Amino acid sequence: MIVTKPKLISEVIDNLVNSKKVFVVGCAACATKCLSGGEKETAAFVEELKKRGKEVTGSAVLDTPCDMRIAKRDLSKSDAVAKSDAVVVLACGAGIGAIEKVIDKKLVPALNPVFVGTMERIGVSYEYCCVCGDCIIGTTGGICPVTRCAKSLRNGPCGGAVNGKCEVDPDCDCVWALIYEKSKKTEGRGLPRGIAGPRSYNKPRSIEK
Amino acid sequence: MKLCGRLRCGEFIITAELYPPKGTDISALMKKAGLIGPLVHGINVTDNQRASMRLSAMAVCRLLKEKGYEPILQMTCRDRNRIALQSDLLSAYVLGIENVLILSGDHPKVGENKDAKPVYDLDPVQLLGVAKTLESGFDMSGAKLNGAPSFCLGAVVNPTASPIEMQIEMMAKKALAGAQFFQTQAIFDVRQFKDFLRQVKHIPAKVLPGVILLKSPKFVKFLSALPGVNIPPEIVSRIENAKDPLQEGISICAEAITELKKIADGVHVMAIGMEEYIPEILSRVK
Numbered sequence A: 001m002i003v004t005k006p007k008l009i010s011e012v013i014d015n016l017v018n019s020k021k022v023f024v025v026g027c028a029a030c031a032t033k034c035l036s037g038g039e040k041e042t043a044a045f046v047e048e049l050k051k052r053g054k055e056v057t058g059s060a061v062l063d064t065p066c067d068m069r070i071a072k073r074d075l076s077k078s079d080a081v082a083k084s085d086a087v088v089v090l091a092c093g094a095g096i097g098a099i100e101k102v103i104d105k106k107l108v109p110a111l112n113p114v115f116v117g118t119m120e121r122i123g124v125s126y127e128y129c130c131v132c133g134d135c136i137i138g139t140t141g142g143i144c145p146v147t148r149c150a151k152s153l154r155n156g157p158c159g160g161a162v163n164g165k166c167e168v169d170p171d172c173d174c175v176w177a178l179i180y181e182k183s184k185k186t187e188g189r190g191l192p193r194g195i196a197g198p199r200s201y202n203k204p205r206s207i208e209k
Numbered sequence B: 001m002k003l004c005g006r007l008r009c010g011e012f013i014i015t016a017e018l019y020p021p022k023g024t025d026i027s028a029l030m031k032k033a034g035l036i037g038p039l040v041h042g043i044n045v046t047d048n049q050r051a052s053m054r055l056s057a058m059a060v061c062r063l064l065k066e067k068g069y070e071p072i073l074q075m076t077c078r079d080r081n082r083i084a085l086q087s088d089l090l091s092a093y094v095l096g097i098e099n100v101l102i103l104s105g106d107h108p109k110v111g112e113n114k115d116a117k118p119v120y121d122l123d124p125v126q127l128l129g130v131a132k133t134l135e136s137g138f139d140m141s142g143a144k145l146n147g148a149p150s151f152c153l154g155a156v157v158n159p160t161a162s163p164i165e166m167q168i169e170m171m172a173k174k175a176l177a178g179a180q181f182f183q184t185q186a187i188f189d190v191r192q193f194k195d196f197l198r199q200v201k202h203i204p205a206k207v208l209p210g211v212i213l214l215k216s217p218k219f220v221k222f223l224s225a226l227p228g229v230n231i232p233p234e235i236v237s238r239i240e241n242a243k244d245p246l247q248e249g250i251s252i253c254a255e256a257i258t259e260l261k262k263i264a265d266g267v268h269v270m271a272i273g274m275e276e277y278i279p280e281i282l283s284r285v286k
Helices: A009-015 A038-051 A069-075 A079-083 A091-101 A177-183 B003-009 B027-041 B057-066 B082-092 B123-136 B164-177 B190-199 B219-224 B233-239 B243-259 B275-283
Strands: A002-006 A020-025 A056-062 A084-090 A106-109 A111-121 A122-125 B013-018 B041-047 B072-078 B099-103 B151-155 B181-186 B206-212 B266-270
Touching: A009 A106, A020 A038, A020 A079, A020 A091, A020 B275, A038 A056, A038 B072, A056 A069, A056 A079, A069 A091, A084 A091, A084 B057, A091 A106, A122 A177, B003 B013, B003 B151, B013 B027, B013 B206, B027 B041, B027 B275, B041 B057, B057 B072, B057 B082, B072 B082, B082 B123, B099 B123, B123 B151, B123 B164, B164 B181, B164 B190, B164 B219, B190 B243, B206 B243, B219 B233, B233 B243, B243 B266, B243 B275, B266 B275
Parallel strands: A020 A056, A020 A084, A084 A106, B013 B041, B013 B266, B041 B072, B072 B099, B099 B151, B151 B181, B181 B206, B206 B266
Antiparallel strands: A002 A111, A111 A122
């Protein structure tokens, strides 16, 4: 899931300075679970825009705005979209990227995408994967040090862990301590053996099958 | 004699640490270097420590070298990707800097530029391996070098971190990757350190435990709050109850070195801004 957080309303309004008529798009998938762009948040955003003098031509919460087929189905033939000067999107950048492909309107993001989240409950998520393209969690008990170590160390901890907490954020567990504890429960072998090589940053920008 | 030669002979090694200035005025730094340079076997120069921007460690190492001192270049993985790190390793070598201490580096979030990009393209284990690769006449991409460097490589370990088993495994990996010597975070509890040495006997590298000059009760408080620093209560009360805390700090340091001399391969003295007292500390070592 892509975790998103609302932008400051002032930033969105600044972006709409020359747009009187606005259409609002929400997301029924990730942004709904993040409580940032579902039905409720989209309706509230419409009211906020009206209060600030905008004319809202309509709104739609798309099943998955990041799917170009869905975006095209729901937006490209919409009169309300056609009448608007700008489309405000309560979704992540992947959603806006899809919408950009199917309509020619000024697009204004209302959310900041923050990370790929593992959800504990609605509104509560953690970054456990940074989609690095070179996954090594098979050697670290399913716990990703590239994502969860502040320094992305792949071979083991730095010297700053105090009682299993990270030196950068003492409220945060040292991920290597977690990996170590997990290994005791599973294979009982401590740190991964051997030296993990440098990560590759050479990952594809598109997948076509 | 060069540091690597001394390490090989098994001599008791004394190293100290200097911090490059924030700005271009190197006069205070060079004055301190003049005081400690003749007394120690190597001077570490920190690499934008605490993630605060300073004069580069490489420039300062070269200045020390020109004065005839033995610099130890600290190189962190924080600010440079693998291209820049390899290039800097070659550059250090051609400037006459052979001793390189490799470490991950304090995270930007604990420094002055909290929004800076933390690079960490390589980790310290990998960077040690890369330095060895360069020594073999090739770079990371496999391209042949026209002239290869030769280094005396060091790394860090924290004998007071927990869980300690992981620190020991990391130390073994760093030694396997190429570290010939280790410097440690500040050691106050010599008994605990002795226990640590026993656990790392199997690792073929020299260990230089860190000692730190406690100059005031305020400094003790500051230090205690830092990651990876454990100061025993009796040491804290010695500084707090001393009429002259700085003199007491010097005594504590000298006593620690005297004890460590019996068990360790050397010491690494960190005076954090009070380097002019290092000669006094060393003169009091029995």
